[in-house]
Amino acid sequence: xxxxxxxxxxxxxxxxxxxxxxxxxxxxxxxxxxxxxxxxxxxxxxxxxxxxxxxxxxxxxxxxxxxxxxxxxxxxxxxxxxxxxxxxxxxxxxxxxxxxxxxxxxxxxxxxxxxxxxxxxxxxxxxxxxxxxxxxxxxxxxxxxxxxxxxxxxxxxxxxxxxxxxxxxxxxxxxxxxxxxxxxxxxxxxxxxxxxxxxxxxxxxxxxxxxxxxxxxxxxxxxxxxxxxxxxxxxxxxxxxxxxxxxxxxxxxxxxxxxxxxxxxxxxxxxxxxxxxxxxxxxxxxxxxxxxxxxxxxxxxxxxxxxxxxxxxxxxxxxxxxxxxxxxxxxxxxx
Amino acid sequence: xxxxxxxxxxxxxxxxxxxxxxxxxxxxxxxxxxxxxxxxxxxxxxxxxxxxxxxxxxxxxxxxxxxxxxxxxxxxxxxxxxxxxxxxxxxxxxxxxxxxxxxxxxxxxxxxxxxxxxxxxxxxxxxxxxxxxxxxxxxxxxxxxxxxxxxxxxxxxxxxxxxxxxxxxxxxxxxxxxxxxxxxxxxxxxxxxxxxxxxxxxxxxxxxxxxxxxxxxxxxxxxxxxxxxxxxxxxxxxxxxxxxxxxxxxxxxxxxxxxxxxxxxxxxxxxxxxxxxxxxxxxxxxxxxxxxxxxxxxxxxxxxxxxxxxxxxxxxxxxxxxxxxxxxxxxxxxx
Numbered sequence: 001x002x003x004x005x006x007x008x009x010x011x012x013x014x015x016x017x018x019x020x021x022x023x024x025x026x027x028x029x030x031x032x033x034x035x036x037x038x039x040x041x042x043x044x045x046x047x048x049x050x051x052x053x054x055x056x057x058x059x060x061x062x063x064x065x066x067x068x069x070x071x072x073x074x075x076x077x078x079x080x081x082x083x084x085x086x087x088x089x090x091x092x093x094x095x096x097x098x099x100x101x102x103x104x105x106x107x108x109x110x111x112x113x114x115x116x117x118x119x120x121x122x123x124x125x126x127x128x129x130x131x132x133x134x135x136x137x138x139x140x141x142x143x144x145x146x147x148x149x150x151x152x153x154x155x156x157x158x159x160x161x162x163x164x165x166x167x168x169x170x171x172x173x174x175x176x177x178x179x180x181x182x183x184x185x186x187x188x189x190x191x192x193x194x195x196x197x198x199x200x201x202x203x204x205x206x207x208x209x210x211x212x213x214x215x216x217x218x219x220x221x222x223x224x225x226x227x228x229x230x231x232x233x234x235x236x237x238x239x240x241x242x243x244x245x246x247x248x249x250x251x252x253x254x255x256x257x258x259x260x261x262x263x264x265x266x267x268x269x270x271x272x273x274x275x276x277x278x279x280x281x282x283x284x285x286x287x288x289x290x291x292x293x294x295x296x297x298x299x300x301x302x303x304x305x306x307x308x309x310x311x312x313x314x315x316x317x318x319x320x321x322x323x324x325x326x327x328x329x330x331x332x333x334x335x
Numbered sequence: 336x337x338x339x340x341x342x343x344x345x346x347x348x349x350x351x352x353x354x355x356x357x358x359x360x361x362x363x364x365x366x367x368x369x370x371x372x373x374x375x376x377x378x379x380x381x382x383x384x385x386x387x388x389x390x391x392x393x394x395x396x397x398x399x400x401x402x403x404x405x406x407x408x409x410x411x412x413x414x415x416x417x418x419x420x421x422x423x424x425x426x427x428x429x430x431x432x433x434x435x436x437x438x439x440x441x442x443x444x445x446x447x448x449x450x451x452x453x454x455x456x457x458x459x460x461x462x463x464x465x466x467x468x469x470x471x472x473x474x475x476x477x478x479x480x481x482x483x484x485x486x487x488x489x490x491x492x493x494x495x496x497x498x499x500x501x502x503x504x505x506x507x508x509x510x511x512x513x514x515x516x517x518x519x520x521x522x523x524x525x526x527x528x529x530x531x532x533x534x535x536x537x538x539x540x541x542x543x544x545x546x547x548x549x550x551x552x553x554x555x556x557x558x559x560x561x562x563x564x565x566x567x568x569x570x571x572x573x574x575x576x577x578x579x580x581x582x583x584x585x586x587x588x589x590x591x592x593x594x595x596x597x598x599x600x601x602x603x604x605x606x607x608x609x610x611x612x613x614x615x616x617x618x619x620x621x622x623x624x625x626x627x628x629x630x631x632x633x634x635x636x637x638x639x640x641x642x643x644x645x646x647x648x649x650x651x652x653x654x655x656x657x658x659x660x661x662x663x664x665x666x667x668x669x670x
């Protein structure tokens with residue numbers, strides 16, 4: 001069944017939800033719609049929220065969404081939960097959270113679990129963000145535990161990234177420190193009614209202050225919050241708005257857009273290339289024999305991969321693309 | 336500089352460490368050595384240990400390593416720490432832990448942080464496990480936080496997987512529940528001297544009991560431990576040994592080997608395919624213009640990826656491989 005672009009662009013919830021479902025199921029018509037929708041994206045403000053399990057991310061996201069709704073903005077939430085890879089866990093979570101916003105068509109929640117094997121999580125996130133963007137959501141929140149490699153990449157599609165920390169994480173703050181300067185635009189110390197929260201804030205501030213920032217650089221602020229009561233959320237929203245204005249300065253925006261394009265291209269490419277390679281290997285009845293050879297140590301996987309990759313496919317294509325062609329199929333033509 | 340296979344196969348620490356370093360730096364001689372080493376792998380017992388940050392994984396791993404050393408077995412430890420993607424955090428951790436085993440050449444520790452962009456973490460882990468295996472390590476422990484997609488895949492190269500849980504995780508146990516049946520062969524409730532540990536154990540046992548197991552299936556046991564004092568580690572090692580014997584039953588072993596071969600092939604393929612595609616795009620000065628087109632919404636990334644992927648490269652190759660050729664380069668020949 002074809003998709004009505006008009007319905008999706010007008011923000012129709014049912015049409016949007018169906019498109020996301022069909023994208024999950026890899027229905028060709030959905031893929032076609034996605035391609036057409038793409039040029040209507042780029043209007044939404046994308047907010048990444050990263051934090052370990054138990055840091056109170058969901059509550060914080062819900063609180064921010066509530067405030068945004070009060071400002072009259074529509075909100076999309078994409079929750080990446082790679083801890084529930086093969087079950088309905090994420091879907092159940094969706095239902096519970098949806099109830100909170102059940103009477104509000106302005107909030108659209110979609111959860112993603114790790115599915116399948118071939119790096120599909122990033123692509124699915126990109127797809128859903130793009131659909132929500134085309135649907136006209138003013139703000140799209142990407143909520144992630146942020147410790148896998150995919151998540152580290154995927155947050156680059158966000159304009160602004162919050163890192164949520166809770167007091168007394170001990171060793172964890174070391175872990176968070178390590179990857180932090182690549183990700184965090186704003187730190188939120190959640191559950192800051194706990195007595196050890198000042199210490200955590202000071203530690204984070206010291207960590208931030210140890211970096212050299214130029215006068216045009218953004219220095220990540222550290223904000224306290226109690227997501228369960230809503231304390232600090234209003235200040236947080238103000239800081240997010242300040243960072244949004246920072247990112248939307250001309251040179252910063254160009255850099256953001258280039259970075260986003262790169263993540264989109266490479267993550268989609270990663271998924272599709274491996275899919276195609278496996279499909280070709282299976283079609284040719286070569287996959288199982290190759291796996292057997294590897295299992296029996298008759299051949300090593302490195303040499304097999306080399307053979308696959310050495311036969312460069314891209315050269316053919318690139319000539320076509322350079323001449324502005326290349327959209328048709330030119331199988332086996334060589335150059 | 337070429338590598339001496341003999342040195343590595345004899346377990347020479349310096350040679351092994353240099354090979355791993357050169358693999359990281361993508362030195363061609365290292366890659367060649369790895370291919371040659373592969374047929375000498377498959378002797379080690381591979382143990383996966385997965386748990387959230389703060390669950391006490393490192394202490395548990397160190398304790399298990401100590402016990403194995405007392406049994407006279409050599410141990411390799413690969414620590415995957417995707418929370419420290421771009422810094423020296425993992426390396427620092429290595430140094431601290433190495434001190435503990437400094438006088439013992441029988442323990443070899445190597446930490447991996449998420450590096451770069453293109454799904455390299457899984458391949459690096461596979462590489463290091465294979466080098467340690469070829470070096471003759473009796474047991475190789477893969478330690479991971481296990482919540483990213485890469486990690487969910489990578490634990491499939493382990494014969495036996497422990498999932499480490501701590502009491503009173505609250506929401507986290509929900510998160511752990513979700514992905515658990517794909518990963519856990521044995522549950523360890525660490526810090527089980529805490530008063531709420533019985534509750535956590537019962538919850539896990541109830542969760543396990545809710546599955547249908549056939550008479551030949553392995554039912555994941557739930558074991559208490561206090562890694563800091565060593566309590567429960569001896570029982571744990573006994574259970575690991577029981578599972579090892581289970582996996583090494585003929586039909587189970589065949590299934591394990593096929594699964595391992597599949598992960599190895601696909602994860603190496605994933606990394607190399609995208610690298611090659613990006614390299615080709617860059618060489619042809621096409622990457623930047625394409626990214627610009629995406630950023631400006633002149634073209635969508637989905638259509639661009641389709642063009643790249645549609646021009647199937649595999650067909651050429653597969654013909655060559657089927658005929659037992661295919662190791663030479665046949666650029667632009669078509670089929």
